[in-house]
Amino acid sequence: MPEFKALVDGYRRFRLGSYREQRERYDQLSQGQAPKIMIVACSDSRVDPARVFDAAPGQMFVLRNIANLVPPLSAIQGQSSVAAALEYAVTGIAVHHIVVFGHARCGGIQAALAGDFDNPVAGRHVHAWMEFIAPARDAVRAACALSPDVDAQRALEQAGVRLSLDNLRTYPFVKEAEDAGKIMLHGVIFDIGDGALKVLDKATGQFRQVPVEL
Ligand SMILES: [Zn+2]
Known part of the structure; x- marks a missing residue:
């Protein structure tokens, strides 16, 4: 080895x-450290945010978990690495931005759609974790049943980022900082396959690709 x-x-x-x-x-x-940006990224080995954003040491405060999820405050019981990292970033470091960094071909999203971990014995922890995304997953499954053209994987990747942004606002210290104009929330999705980065446009609610002159 x-x-x-x-x-x-x-x-x-x-x-x-x-x-x-x-x-x-x-x-x-x-x-x-005094980073101005917090990133919530997937644990996936292919999507290291420091590399994708060509970040310098000390530039980003990073939280990674399966499928870059932020559970709502109401779902958190006792110790939570997500809540602790968020609290420290917002009230301790006073970051200016929180970026939910989703990615294409996410295994967690794929498994949620396929029901790979729906057997709580085989995948107890992943099953429980991915339950946070269940409302979005059910909506995407319903949309796919109505229209087979819907790309379920892509739809749930985007819905997952939107859901995590909504959930961020369930933490009072995030909501207060955003309302006071001290913090901005962003959603992005990166695709390792073609290198494209899409940013959630707050005005339209759609993801737009960042133009790059190659
Ligand atoms: Zn992932």
């Missing part, structure tokens, strides 16, 4: 390469 060795080799390249090149930045960061 050579994978861990490859990881440590990667660390050596980092230590001798970009860590050295950005020495000043790391010196500064060792005093503390």
Whole structure:
């Protein structure tokens, strides 16, 4: 199993390469962090937000979980990594933006649609987690039943991002910061297949591709 060795080799390249090149930045960061952006991304290994946004160390406060979901406050019981990260980002760091970063070909979304984890014994934890998206999944399934042209995977990826944005506003500290103009919420979807990034247009409610001159 050579994978861990490859990881440590990667660390050596980092230590001798970009860590050295950005020495000043790391010196500064060792005093503390003040990122202005929080990202809620999927745990999927293919969609590292720091790479997609070409971000510098210290630029983004990142929370990752299966299918980049934010559960509503009412569904959270006791300890929650999502609630803790949100609270710290908003009330501690005072980020200016929260970005829900969805992605195409999401395995969590695919499994939710296919019902892969509907057997709570086989996939107990994933099943319970993906239940947060059940209302959106049911709506997409119903739309697909009416119109077979609907791309269910894409529709649920988009609906999942919209749902998480709505759920963000169930946390009073997020809602208050947004109402006070201190924070902006954004939804985006990235496709590793063609490199396209789509941003949710608040005016139209549609996702629009970011133009890039290639
Ligand atoms: Zn995913």
